[in-house]
Amino acid sequence: MLSYTYSEKSGVHVSTPSAIHTMGKVQSIPKHETRLRHIWIITGPAGCGKSSVADFLAKRLNLPYIEGDEFHPRSNVEKMANGIPLTDDDRWDWLETLRNKAVEALESGAEGCVVTCSCLKRRYRDVIRIAGREADDVIVRFVYLRASEELLLKRVKARKNHYMKDDMVHSQFTALEEPDESEMDVISVDVSGNLASVQNLATERVRGCMEEESQ
């Protein structure tokens, strides 16, 4: 079973497995022998730094990195490239694909993985959360990269070679449902600093969270 406690240090509610499922039976194991496998979902609107942070974090943690943008069907990419925001219906299959990719990474032996996915709405995050039901040692955590619309507009304008142009930023903020404190599995990171400081801050917060869980 998973139990939840609030941590002042990492700012998230942490879950600690007290048991694992083996062949349909629940077997209790000492906490210190548990190795948690994390699915770290790096979220936030276009331009918040998902790819830049995820790439850095995956290297630091030595985990595979799944770039969400690579799994959009061509129809979605064409819409976005033409400045047309995606609808819920455009997104469901994509979200499921990303969840499956993350689970497959763990099934093929990875100790965890890092995934980029804007996950703008709570119900999108809920689709991904289902991966945490795979096994008691699998934990889904969201890293929400928080920034103002104005700042992201500036960053997307300056970004080259991407189908998502600055005309899409406003619609991303219209769709955005910022995670609140009832979403206990979210680490919120302010991304107004320079890239290196944000990459380090996000990694620090993730490591802090892992440390809390191991206690």
Ligand SMILES: Nc1ncnc2c1ncn2[C@@H]1O[C@H](COP(=O)(O)OP(=O)(O)O)[C@@H](O)[C@H]1O
């Ligand atoms: N903290 C930051 N400070 C300055 N520029 C940043 C920062 N984070 C990302 N960028 C730049 O902003 C653009 C968008 O970042 P990116 O990682 O592609 O965001 P996303 O994947 O969320 O759309 C890129 O050109 C990136 O180099």
Ligand SMILES: O=C(O)[C@H](O)[C@@H](O)[C@H](O)[C@H](O)COP(=O)(O)O
């Ligand atoms: O790099 C970016 O600009 C974003 O990652 C971008 O590509 C987008 O956010 C989604 O992949 C589209 O899906 P949503 O409309 O659900 O954000």
